[in-house]
Amino acid sequence: MANVTLRNVRKTYTGGFEAIKGVNVDVADGQFCVLVGPSGCGKSTLLRMVAGLETVTGGEIDIGGRVVNQIEPADRDIAMVFQNYALYPHMSVYNNMAYGLRNRGMAETEVKSRVEEAARVLELTSMLERKPRQLSGGQRQRVAMGRAIVRQPKVFLFDEPLSNLDAKLRIAMRVEIRKLQRRLNTTSIYVTHDQLEAMTLADVLVVMNGGQVEQVGNPLAIYEKPATTFVASFIGAPPMNLMSTRADEIKSQLNGAATEAGILGIRPEDFVITDQTPAGGVALPLTVEAIERVGAETFIYGSREQEEQRVAATPGELPPGEVIVRIPGTEAPAIGARIRVAAIRPK
Numbered sequence: 001m002a003n004v005t006l007r008n009v010r011k012t013y014t015g016g017f018e019a020i021k022g023v024n025v026d027v028a029d030g031q032f033c034v035l036v037g038p039s040g041c042g043k044s045t046l047l048r049m050v051a052g053l054e055t056v057t058g059g060e061i062d063i064g065g066r067v068v069n070q071i072e073p074a075d076r077d078i079a080m081v082f083q084n085y086a087l088y089p090h091m092s093v094y095n096n097m098a099y100g101l102r103n104r105g106m107a108e109t110e111v112k113s114r115v116e117e118a119a120r121v122l123e124l125t126s127m128l129e130r131k132p133r134q135l136s137g138g139q140r141q142r143v144a145m146g147r148a149i150v151r152q153p154k155v156f157l158f159d160e161p162l163s164n165l166d167a168k169l170r171i172a173m174r175v176e177i178r179k180l181q182r183r184l185n186t187t188s189i190y191v192t193h194d195q196l197e198a199m200t201l202a203d204v205l206v207v208m209n210g211g212q213v214e215q216v217g218n219p220l221a222i223y224e225k226p227a228t229t230f231v232a233s234f235i236g237a238p239p240m241n242l243m244s245t246r247a248d249e250i251k252s253q254l255n256g257a258a259t260e261a262g263i264l265g266i267r268p269e270d271f272v273i274t275d276q277t278p279a280g281g282v283a284l285p286l287t288v289e290a291i292e293r294v295g296a297e298t299f300i301y302g303s304r305e306q307e308e309q310r311v312a313a314t315p316g317e318l319p320p321g322e323v324i325v326r327i328p329g330t331e332a333p334a335i336g337a338r339i340r341v342a343a344i345r346p347k
């Protein structure tokens with residue numbers, strides 16, 4: 001078993017800055033856990049603590065039933081894939097993958113069999129004699145993954161491994177990583193600031209902010225029921241529309257169901273353009289300010305009436321008064337048009 005458990009984990013850096021403020025996370029054996037959050041929220045710090053590259057100043061990290069706080073990185077049975085790949089430039093692909101195994105004194109026949117198997121899985125067989133500079137970014141990334149795979153660790157740790165790739169390759173590699181992890185069934189912890197990458201990769205999503213966990217759970221469950229306004233505005237692009245329910249029209253549409261201080265969150269795709277108000281739903285008059293057509297869907301950026309411009313103050317929030325509506329297709333109202341939108345599924 002290689003479950004990873006973080007119990008009240010804390011990190012105070014020399015100088016007194018508290019980067020991690022008591023984090024509890026449980027990753028079951030074989031699960032893919034993604035740590036996501038804005039820059040500086042502490043996700044790399046947390047991952048580096050699991051790897052043993054940072055000391056733990058409070059709490060416990062448990063890998064496979066063993067507290068590893070005092071255990072050297074090399075003895076934790078983990079393998080880490082870095083953003084910059086960290087390949088040896090003067091070594092061939094084969095030797096890059098073999099290096100760590102030879103260092104551990106593994107017999108050359110076993111080294112060969114593991115490297116060849118990893119190369120086969122990663123489609124690198126024809127490139128084993130090349131040097132890293134003779135590879136594309138995506139191929140280098142696969143070599144870095146190969147180096148982790150040959151170790152056959154209990155846990156893979158990924159630190160933003162796709163952030164140096166262009167958009168198209170990122171998506172392709174994201175799918176590859178997920179397929180590979182399903183096949184190998186190795187417990188994985190993956191750090192990213194990209195919420196889409198997080199949503200698509202995770203069995204368990206951990207949303208972090210300011211050194212703390214805001215919410216842990218299944219990605220779609222978090223998308224459907226964000227626990228805080230931070231999570232609501234961080235997960236989902238474009239972000240969820242957050243509105244104070246004190247705005248009179250919204251409140252009346254909710255038939256008094258909203259509390260005075262409540263915040264109503266509506267995803268852009270939950271709006272439709274209509275003059276009807278669905279039962280228990282919410283309707284808003286908007287002036288169309290901007291339109292973005294991206295092919296299969298169109299985003300309408302509308303402004304609300306003056307009296308409805310009270311919006312919750314959270315990071316990543318919509319500018320006051322702005323509502324984003326996502327509609328399928330390319331048909332859209334004209335800029336400056338006054339439209340009425342209704343949410344069919346208010347949350």
Ligand code: ATP
Nearest residue numbers: 013014017019038039040041042043044045046193
């Ligand atoms: P990013 O996505 O930008 O890499 P992150 O969420 O991974 O961000 P961390 O690198 O974990 O964030 O950093 C968390 C906080 O700890 C930041 O405020 C950072 O400035 C601080 N920090 C990181 N390393 C140190 C250090 N060695 N000494 C002091 N503070 C540090």
